[in-house]
Amino acid sequence: MVRGIDCRLIPLVLQVITGVAILLGLVIAVELGYLLYKRGMKRVPVRVPTILPKAEERIEETVRLIRSVGTLQAVTHGYREVKRALVSLVGLEEKKGRTEREVVQEIMANPTLKSVQDELERIYRTYERVRFGSQGISRQEVELFLGDLREVYRNLVEKGYEEQVVG
Helix, strand or coil: CECCECCCHHHHHHHHHHHHHHHHHHHHHHHHHHHHHHHCCCCCCCCCCCCCCCHHHHHHHHHHHHHHCCHHHHHHHHHHHHHHHHHHHHCCCCCCCCCHHHHHHHHHCCHHHHHHHHHHHHHHHHHHHHHHHCCCCCHHHHHHHHHHHHHHHHHHHHCCHHHCCCC
């Protein structure tokens, strides 16, 4: 015994106090949650930033696809990759029934992408010819397509968007 208190009771008293503190914390959290729910506060979805892979890696992937599966599939893949990055950057919502052309027009309307508007237009026109026209494209057009992809990715990286784009 230490000054009138049994030493075996000290751990028991500490456990009871800890339990009461945890219970009070849970009650406060539930009450706060209920109050926020009652007020109708809206949750804002949070976009998890990821690092945009290096532009050259994406370009090289498109070049590998040209060699392995052909130009038509490679152009389609390259377009979809850059579109995915830009849709994420601009923050477009997924809407059913929206055409590819409408998506590209909304992307190009973004003021931060004005400097690459011509490149985006050429990328889309090439994609459109390949995807919907089933037309082959010349070697020069392939090189121009790859150059435009490089320019768009370079622009994103230069402006510091590499950590905001979901790749």
